[in-house]
Amino acid sequence: MEFLMKTSRLIVTSKTFARRVAVPIPSKVRMAKFNASQRHSHSLFIFSIILRKILYRKPEALMGSFNSAPKINNVDSQDDGLELPKGLSTPALLQHVQQLRGGGLEQPSLLNRYFVKSTVPDDDDEDVTDGLRCLKLNSVSRVCSAPVEGDGTQTIRLLQWNILSQTLGQHNDGFVRCPEEALTWQHRKYLIVQEILQNQPDVICLQEVDHFKFLQTVLGSQNYAGIFFPKPDSPCLYIEQNNGPDGCAIFYKRDKFQLMGYDTRILEVWRVQSNQVAIATRLRIKSSGQEFCVCTTHLKARHGALLAKLRNEQGRDLIRFVKQFAGESPLLLCGDFNAEPIEPIYATILNCDLMKLGSAYADMKMDREKILEPCDDANEWVSQSIKREPPYTTWKIREEGEVCHTIDYVFYTPEQLKIKNCLAFPDGEEIGKNRTPSYQYPSDHFSLVCDFELINDNVDGAGTEAKTHDIIQ
Template sequence: MGGSSTRLYSDLTPTLSSSVPPSLHTEDSNLDPDFCQEQKGSPLCPPDPVELLRQCEEALRDRAPRLHRKFTQLTDGDSAPRRPIRVMQWNILAQALGEGLDNFVQCPPEALSWSRRKYLILEEILSYRPDIVCLQEVDHYYDTLQPVLAGLGYSSSFCPKPWSPCLDVEGNNGPDGCALFYDQTRYELLDTSNIRLCAMRIPTNQVAVVTMLRCRTSGRCVCVGVTHLKARSGWEWLRSAQGSDLLRHLQTLVQKQDSSSRDVPLLVCGDFNAVPSEEVYRRFSTSPLSLDSAYKKLSEDGLTEPEFTSWKIRPTGECCTTLDYIWYSPGALRVDAVLNMPTEEQIGPNRLPSFSYPSDHLSLVCDFSFKEEEE
């Protein structure tokens, strides 16, 4: 992964330095263990995100070209907010599943190593600098994502699956789950809940994190949820039940917070493991909470989801489908920009994951603003 090293944030998160590939440990290495020291969990010198991004890119300099994606701007410069609410939704692929159970037949084993994937994951987040990050299949929360992003000013919540399939993989790093990160310089935490989703009142293995945030400058509140519903065909009924349970929790939290007639806007991100024709999608699109899917904004008619958010090859064949969504409250929030999907040529014939991209799911990134800001 390159002959010369970069200054890695070794004290901020020991896993990053301890598993740096041997090719990075050269005599002329400029690894600096004092780059960012922590004392009692609070960084003495928070790392510069631009510098950390540069370091990730340097560590990955021998890889294939990155999937460069551009934003589609939906508002003109005059009506765009000074600083939008940037939201990322991403199933990052649990390390234990990628190496142990998912069986990506066209992906070289070296591309699935954590020593490489962690830089690709951090690079993706650092490239877009979202204010709110919603992740699924997180099995390196405590040793990598939480300490690194905390050093950049993010607070977070993590909810592991009670029976995570990662635990069946030898050498696993613990259960995978959902994680929600937010920029604590912009948002104040009002409430958060870790939810085990139910179907017909029976607890399931799928979870959600729901958080109520208040903007420190405007005082406006927003309720953010992240979830990961049951995978595989044949389980459509369970996904529908889990989605209904999540909608009930969201309505309860919003009503608990909002004492006025104006509803608190919602942002609900997730890998729903459901195509747009499924019942759970219909439940969200017709819910009394009045939600809409932000990525429909990329279509010409504004009514159609992208052709794919996940593209992989397994022994059973090639799977190119839309499973991931960012739902929002169109009555209170405006979509200002949406990150485009890469082309088939950019993804490449072996599909995802790959040396240039760490997951079988593509990240979704949207810029939102409160509609009052445009008046």
Template sequence: MHTPPEALEWTYRRDLIIEEVFRHFPAATPPDVVAMQEVDHYDELLEIMASRGYAGTFLKKPDSPCRRSLDPSLEDGCALFGRRAALTVEGVQQHQYVTGLQNGRVAIGGSNQVAILAALRRPGAAKPILVGVTHLSAEKSSEGERSRVAQVGELCAWLQAAAERWDAAATVALLDMNGAPRSTNCKYEPAAYPAAIGGRLRSAYQLVLGAEPAWTTWKRRGGEELKMTLDYVLVSPEVTCHRVLLPPDDADVDFERLPGWRYPSDHVMLAAELSVVDG
């Protein structure tokens, strides 16, 4: 990693994370929902988000790699925050994927990936909206892609069942899919992304821009430089997409890439302005 060690110090990154979440929005209209993946300091983030008017929920991975880090007391997972003034939480479901990787091979019962789903109702709305956050298998290989395809299938079935259970007006899924939309910069044929948008879910960025952003992660690891689109905002047909947040201009990214002094994560933040007419 080329990032200066001082730029990775947690309290420095924590403050940048919070700044990045809110700096793209007017103070009077902060985001209604904030989703995060690979969160390993949830209690601190919850305290800050609660002071800004948000309720939160967290689901850690069953075997977090953080346990084998320099601070084995940490455990990472997915977090979901909803603004209390804008949304009422009607229910929360948690999910551990059945399919995952074991010793580099796809296996049943081998998953270390999780997801959170919340039913959120806006004031005066007849029905809730389902919002999910998840992080899929990270290995960039054909076996890793097979695992992601299976996990996408689980996710879509779970979302559909939850939509029926809560009679939801719409569904929004926020993913670090770890899968590219096209094969231009990976060594295997992408299959998870087509599987995700082959049913009821559509990409908010695709709807607004006509394509996914050019990249959502850009990092240098040793002699390798990785610049790919791996993160998505997926919505059901009932959702209208108005605007999306673009990645920084390439010229504004530090030589060390991400993370760095000016950006706290190796993935950029995605944001979308959405509405549901009948929600």
């Protein structure tokens, strides 16, 4: 309410100023002809200008350490010289990038993590993977879920991760406890590859991607195809030696899925475009013909009541976009929402009238039958889900202090998807006193990895037709 009152005063002031500088109107009669609709349109126009100033705030005001520099429109070219041996298997590729990283004992290994199975398994569900495979990579391996018999055709392993923009992370984010060498692209890029590929995901959703060509080359060698959508006014472009704008990306396994279509969205707040984006894809499992949709996003950062409200409005726009795209298909909606579970957007997503969604990491600790039970008290349902969320998905130390909270999520449609496993987060002792990013982890966010089983075999892609774009291979 305070924000709306202040905005109203700004609108009045702006209208007064506009009248002072406008071309004089010849007569009072013409003024009288301005009807209510025209006055309302003028107010909305002024309001949109004010809102744009908030959503597209100058980088130095937004990020805290930029100089007042003009935009530097560089393109993604820093990895143009990358060459990989042809025909490498995934284990061989990981061994190769380990060597490129430096190899040897002097290079700390990636943080060790493990999968946690649903606390209430099915009677016939005795293994932790339900057909999902595991790599045995010796020194670069982690404790992955064990393989079982079966082809895993109805299972989907999704990896969600804010990988940390190289431009922002190295030059602007102020990770005061991270060694400078650990923030270099030469060091980080191979750890990013290891974190992704040793988990063997079927679908990869990434945020803060400003080296898409590198990922496209490396992941493409393992039969992934990718889609990238940059922010319209990425803060990276205001920093010298940037590698182009950052944005969101989705990769998927070409041998397992067929891309049926995708769409992109610049998220709006009160009908004004913001600087945050989303990608939605429709995938068909080749072996069964079943379709499902995946959407990823990265919402507005920073704290404050106004920004929480803006994120909530972005979330509302996101839901409308996703519902129109996905129709009645199974949905995986993930990203860096920059919002703790207590923020309004969390309740907005779980209480959405357009589709029933659950949070995968929270639902891992709950009986599936209870997840599917009709709930009379939506607020209580959200409150219980909040309590089951992990304590953190990001843990870092900046100039203003230590930040440890949950802001990344994987939402899904419980009636059509069953959550099977989630990748656990390392504890504080394992992470180390300097937190992340570090020599052992390349981002300030941890990856979220979830195994899902498609349980609705009636889905045949009958949902809303997806907009078709040229596919980036």
